[in-house]
Amino acid sequence: MWDLKKYSNNIAVIEDNGQKTTxxxxxxxxxxxxxxxxxxxxxxxxCSNTLGGLIGYIGSLNNNIVPLMLDKYIDIELLKQFIQQYxxxxxxxxxxxxxxxxGEIVFQGWGYSLIKRKTQKQKKLYSxxxxxxxxxxxxxxxxxxxxxxxxxxxxxxxxxxxxDLTENERAITTLPMNYTYGLSIINTHLYVGATLLxxxxxxxxxxxxxxxxxxxxxxxxxxxxxxxMLNKLMFFRRNLPSLKTMTQAGGKLSPELHQKFAExxxxxxxxxxxxxxxxxxxxxxxxxxAEKSLEKCGSMGVAIPEGIFTLHDERGNIxxxxxxxxxxxxxxxxxxxxxxxxxxxxxxxDEFQGVLKTGDMAKFDKDGFFYxxxxxxxxxxxxxxxxxxxxxxxxxxxxxxDMECACCGKDDLMYVFINNTNLCDxxxxxxxxxxxxxxxxxxxxxxxxxxxxxAGKIMYGKLEEKIV
Amino acid sequence: MxxxxxxxxxxxxxxxxxxxxxxxxxxxxxxxxxSVGHMGLICCIEExxxxxxxxxxxxxxxxxxxxxxxxxxxxxxxx
Numbered sequence: 001m002w003d004l005k006k007y008s009n010n011i012a013v014i015e016d017n018g019q020k021t022t023x024x025x026x027x028x029x030x031x032x033x034x035x036x037x038x039x040x041x042x043x044x045x046x047c048s049n050t051l052g053g054l055i056g057y058i059g060s061l062n063n064n065i066v067p068l069m070l071d072k073y074i075d076i077e078l079l080k081q082f083i084q085q086y087x088x089x090x091x092x093x094x095x096x097x098x099x100x101x102x103g104e105i106v107f108q109g110w111g112y113s114l115i116k117r118k119t120q121k122q123k124k125l126y127s128x129x130x131x132x133x134x135x136x137x138x139x140x141x142x143x144x145x146x147x148x149x150x151x152x153x154x155x156x157x158x159x160x161x162x163x164d165l166t167e168n169e170r171a172i173t174t175l176p177m178n179y180t181y182g183l184s185i186i187n188t189h190l191y192v193g194a195t196l197l198x199x200x201x202x203x204x205x206x207x208x209x210x211x212x213x214x215x216x217x218x219x220x221x222x223x224x225x226x227x228x229m230l231n232k233l234m235f236f237r238r239n240l241p242s243l244k245t246m247t248q249a250g251g252k253l254s255p256e257l258h259q260k261f262a263e264x265x266x267x268x269x270x271x272x273x274x275x276x277x278x279x280x281x282x283x284x285x286x287x288x289x290a291e292k293s294l295e296k297c298g299s300m301g302v303a304i305p306e307g308i309f310t311l312h313d314e315r316g317n318i319x320x321x322x323x324x325x326x327x328x329x330x331x332x333x334x335x336x337x338x339x340x341x342x343x344x345x346x347x348x349x350d351e352f353q354g355v356l357k358t359g360d361m362a363k364f365d366k367d368g369f370f371y372x373x374x375x376x377x378x379x380x381x382x383x384x385x386x387x388x389x390x391x392x393x394x395x396x397x398x399x400x401x402d403m404e405c406a407c408c409g410k411d412d413l414m415y416v417f418i419n420n421t422n423l424c425d426x427x428x429x430x431x432x433x434x435x436x437x438x439x440x441x442x443x444x445x446x447x448x449x450x451x452x453x454x455a456g457k458i459m460y461g462k463l464e465e466k467i468v
Numbered sequence: 469m470x471x472x473x474x475x476x477x478x479x480x481x482x483x484x485x486x487x488x489x490x491x492x493x494x495x496x497x498x499x500x501x502x503s504v505g506h507m508g509l510i511c512c513i514e515e516x517x518x519x520x521x522x523x524x525x526x527x528x529x530x531x532x533x534x535x536x537x538x539x540x541x542x543x544x545x546x547x
Contacts, residue, residue, distance in 0.1 A: 202503040204495070206527050229507055233523040383504060428484065438504035439484055 001061045001130075001149065004030070007193030010167055015051055016199040016211045023193065029110070030059035036107045036114055039064040040125050041089035042346070044082070046072040047177040048094060049198045052110035056092040057177060058190065061152070066125055066346075067092075068132040068144065069178035075434055076100060085142060086343050087123065091115040124347040132340060133180055133279050135386060145180075145279040146337040146348070155282035155334035156187045158304040162287050163245070163273065167193035170242070172217035174203065174226060181249050181384070184283035185221055203229050209238075216242035223250030223384025225412060227257050236264050249275040249284070250384030251411055252372050255298040262293035276300035276372070278386075280356050282334040285309075286370060299369040300362075307332035309370060311362060327376050328362040331355050381411045382441045389414070392431070399430060404450045406458045409467070414442050417463050421446040471517075472546050475539070478512045479532060494531035517544050 004012070004027035013021040021029075033055050037043065045056040045067040053072075060067040068086060070079065072094055079100075083091075091101050091114075098105060098113045107114040130152055132144040159165075171189050173196065175182030189196055197215050201208040203226065211217075220243075222230070227248060246261065253261075258274065265272035271290035277283050286309070288301030303309045311319040311326035319326040331354055338351030359377035364370045378389040389407040392414065396405045403423060409415040418427060424444040432439040451462040469477070479490035483500040495501050501509070510526050513519075513535070519542045521529070529535045536546055 204503040204506045204527060205530075209527070225504065229503060232507060232510070233526060235523075237523070425484065432499065438502055438508075439500050440482070440504055440508045 001152065002058060002190050004058075004062070004190070007167065010193045011195045012190065013051055013054060013196050013198055014170075014215050016197075016201060016207065018214075019051070021051060026055070026058065029055050030062055033059035033107070033109070033114070034063035034065060036116075037063070037065050037090055041065055042086060042123060042125065043067050043090040043092055044079075044086075044088045045069050045178075046074070046091070046093040046097065048072045049173040049177055049182075049200045050111060051198065052092075052094070052112035053177055054186070054196070054198065055110055056112060057183075057186070061130060061149075066129055066131060069183070070134070071176055071178050071436060072097070073436060075436065078434065082142065083117075086346075087117075087119050087121045089117060089119055089123070091117065121343060123343065126337070126347055126349055128349075129337065129346060132346075133178065133183070135279050135339075142341060144340045146340050146346070147279075147282055148337050148350070151282040151334050151336050152187060154306060154332070155184065155284060155304075156191050158306050158334065159184060159188045159284055160191055161305050162289075163188070163247070165189065165192045165194060168218070169194035170197055170216060170218045171195075172197040172212055172215070172220050173199055174220045174222055175250075175384070179384070180279040180283045181221060181223070181277065184277075187283075203233065212240070213242075218242055219245040219247070221247040221249065224248070224253045224257070224381075225383045227253055227261060231257060231260065236260075243270055245271045245273065245290075247273045247275055249277055251381035252300070259294070259297050262297060265290065266294060274300060276370075278356070278358060280336055280352070280358075281307075281330055281332070282336055284334070285330045285332070285356075285358075288369070292369070296365075296367075296369045299365070299371050302369060303330070303332070304334075307334065309362075309364075311364065322366045323363055325361050325363045325373055328358040328360045328370070328372070329355065330358055380409055380414055382414065382437055383412060385435075385437065387414065387435065387437075392416075392435075395434060396427065396431070400427070406450050406460065406463055408460050408464055409443070412441065415463070415467055416442055416444050417447050417450060417466075418444060419447060419450055471539075471544055474516050475513070475536065475544075475546070478509060478516055482508045482512050491532055513539070517542070519544070 004023045008024040010023050011020050012023045012026045047053045047069055095113050101115050103115040103117040105113050106116045128148040130149045131147050171185055197217055199211055261272045272293050273290050274288040275284055276286035284304055286301045288299055308331045310329050313326045335352050335354045335356045360372050361374040362370050362372050380387050392407045403420045406417045428439050428442050428444050431442050451459045476487050476490050525538045
């Protein structure tokens, strides 16, 4: 996947303790890591933005080992469920977590341990399968996206091209590695021989900004919530001479903030690039060129190199006139193989066949720039994570079988209506634990009765009326 | 309600913890106080006391105790 030798003397990684790793060293570390693992095995990588987490990822992909990427803070019950379902051959986890797993520790390094498990089931992995990622960042769905080597290569090439990345870049991490957008930043920068500034610190910590300034970060990426935090921190008053590029994805930024950051970028000779993507399309499908960020404020841009968008009306016909809303469909070499919901699915070949129905409703203007206007499927984007509303209802019903519930809401805030007033607090903690989203994401509302029509279907419109 | 009660209540309401745990709360030491929770807490405190915190103070606001010291700079007295 990555030709690390090509950039031997370049610095690949700087960690937030100042420790530097060259590409040559990274190559050696990855070779060492993978020498303990047989090819085409399945490994769970409990990710963190550290050298250890990175080696687990690069060492796997470069050596024909298939990683399933999870957040290191994943809910333990959920993790056990995944282990049972997918029966991984190995687990690569931070040292402090090894007590959670059965198996033999075969190797330790960079703060991580490699655990070899006694597997129960026969495993067949499709030859092109490179990696498994959740569809919603860190959250709880057992559904994974199957990405191929070609998917990652083509998407990486496209992104490098439209962002014009060179080996001089120094990208600081602001997103987890198990999240497709965070991963694409890693992929693209290692592809061009650039430097990754690895940190698990957040924007709300002084250490983050010290690291940023000391190591002269040139770019970062953020979801809408990241930009809201930056706005709150009066980012515009900060003096960040090294910063060249800010990218945004993971949901639609409010037009006000889009405008504000685009203006800031223009005034300060920086680039602000809004993008659009999904794990089902490896990472990116669209971008709004920096020079258009003000003129086309609110737009998610145009398809990336090698990709094509079409809009489809209700009958499936292609829409050819501007300002007409239809379902956004993407075609390109980065459309992934399909989903996995159980071990057997890992043997499956390409099911999507290069075509992805995004589930988003969109229109394009007379210049061909696309705008998201709504959603066809029932999901929300919460802090950059796509959360299915029906899936959340299912999760709640499984845990609270005697209670009725209905989920709706807007981005960054889900409303959960329940008919048991005693369980509000309990449910809020449950949802936060399972999804690893802050409790602020959930507003639990008691209603004596969930409104349903004659056919027994929940009337979400009635519930949405209750939301002010 | 005096300032200390109002201040404590902000932690109780935002992080869904009791008053005792509120008084020892610190950034990243409880699940709810991550960067998202931090935003919620800061907004709630600004609203409660009718003030606007400087970015540096927002970042330094990393525990119940530190927050009190910071608020004193804004004329919020806990005496």
